[in-house]
Amino acid sequence: MAYKFKRQVFGFMDLLRFKKMVPLREKKLSEGSAAPIPKTYRVNQTAEILHPGTQSAELVSVESVTADMKTYTFKLSKNMMFRAGQYVTVGHAVGGSFVSRPYAISSSPYAALHEGKLSVTVKKAGFFSGWLYENAKPGDIFVIGDPSGFFFYDGVRDRKNIVGIAGGSGITPFVCMARAIAEGSEDFDLTLIYGARTQADLAFKDELDRLSGDKFRVVYVLSDEKKPGFESGFVSADIIKKYAPASYSVMMCGPQAMYDFADKQLASLGLGGKYVRKEANCIGDRDVKPQKYALTVHIRDEVFNITANSRETLLVAMERAGLRVPSKCRAGGCGYCHSRLISGKYTIAGGDKRRLADVKFGYIHPCCTYPDSDMEIEVPSGE
Ligand code: FES
Incomplete structure (x- = not known):
């Protein structure tokens, strides 16, 4: 049945409402607050804390942690919020080029959010870390990037009990997690199995022991020493089984050799896939015959x-040439260096992590791409 509209001959009610509108508006205006309109809103402030962007930060202290690891603490120019386990890039001019590297944050989320302080703990290895180790001193100004990465506890993705496996400087995100659990900014159970060569190579041992409690436990595994109170050898299936709870997810951070070994141990425990996550390592040099190629870069x-x-x-070639180009993870995972390939042959290291659309439309990640011929690429500016 068709709907019948009721025709309104006189819009009396509308006329009456319109007549009252001006005095009503005047009344409302006179009742309103005389305070000036705020210039900032909580939602904007929160957004700024969540996404502070690249910022300058003063290095305020440098402390030795082991014979080859130091903790660098920065005073941020903008407080930030991050999840325990995430990383930031730390950048500085080195020999005329701007260089940056990603480092896991070792300080607690509370310190960055409420005190504007952030620490990274760096092992003396590689170009920029070696430079930091020898040159960085309090008072120096660095460029710190947004907190990034997905190496943090996620209640949807992970089981409530996490077994952390750490090796070498891979301890840093777990130190941050242990601190975050203690201060209450993270809520999960962490059993940390921390492997090192000797007791002297264990970073943060006193603090980790102090933080141990209901929600955080730590087990030390020494490969080159036998000592009471420490497990010895490597992080094996037997050691994991001995300390892990009945149901758990694994998070690993350490060198590739540790991943290769741990993968086999975890497979023998029937654990894999979504229950095992590894923090990606930066792509280093590849072992091939040295060969020079022409690289044309459009910025x-x-x-x-x-x-x-x-x-x-x-990416290293462009940085070496003094070009300011974007980078974050340096492992092919974040997509921040995403650049258009115009021509040339190449090899991708560490597994191709590009999105399908990038592959289809010819984009590459320079941070994990080695040249196999002369190449031409178009790169976003890192300024
Ligand atoms: S810097 Fe993350 S993908 Fe290249």
């Missing part, structure tokens, strides 16, 4: 002709 409307080396990634 905005400028063109740079530089040299790339077959052993190094395209």
Whole structure:
């Protein structure tokens, strides 16, 4: 049945409402607050804390943690919020080029959010870490990036009990997690199995012992020493079984050799897939015959002709040439360095983590791409 509209001959009610509108508005305005309109809103402040962007930060202290690890503490110019286990990039000019590297945050989320302080703990290894180790001193100004990465506890993805497996400087995200659990900014159970060569190589041991309690436990495994109170050998299936709760997810952070060994141990325990997560390591040099290639780089409307080396990634080649290009994870995972391939042959290291659309439309991640011929690429500016 068709709907019948009721025709309204006189819009009396509308006329009456309209007549009252002006005095009503005047009344409302006179009742309103005389305080000036706020210039900032909580939602904007929260957004700024969650996504502070790249910021300058003063290095306020440098402390030795082991013979080859130091903790660098920065005073941030903008407080930030992050999840325990995430990383930031730390950058500085080195020899005329701006260089940055991702480091897991070792300080607690509370310190960054409420005190504007953030620490990273760095092992003396590689170009920038070695430079930091020798040169960085309090008072120096660095560039700190947004908190990034997915190496944190996620209640949807992970079981409530986490077994953390750490090796070498891979202890840093777990130190942050242990601190966060103690201060209450993270809520999960962590059993940390921490492998090192000797007791002297264990970083943060006193603090980890102090933080141990209901929700956090730590087990030390020494490969080159036998000592009472420590497990010896490598982080084996037997050791994991001995300390792990009945049901758990695994988070690992350490060198590739540790991952290769632990993968086999976990497989023998029937654990794999979504229950095992590893923090990606930065892509280093590849072991091939050195060969020089011409690399043409387009950044905005400028063109740079530089040299790339077959052993190094395209990102390293551009940084070496003094180009300011974007990077974060340096492991092919975050997509921040995402660049358009114009021509050339290449090899991707560490497994191809590009999105299907990137593969289809010819985008590469220079941080994990080695040149196999002369190449031409278009790169976003890192300024
Ligand atoms: S820097 Fe993360 S993908 Fe290249």
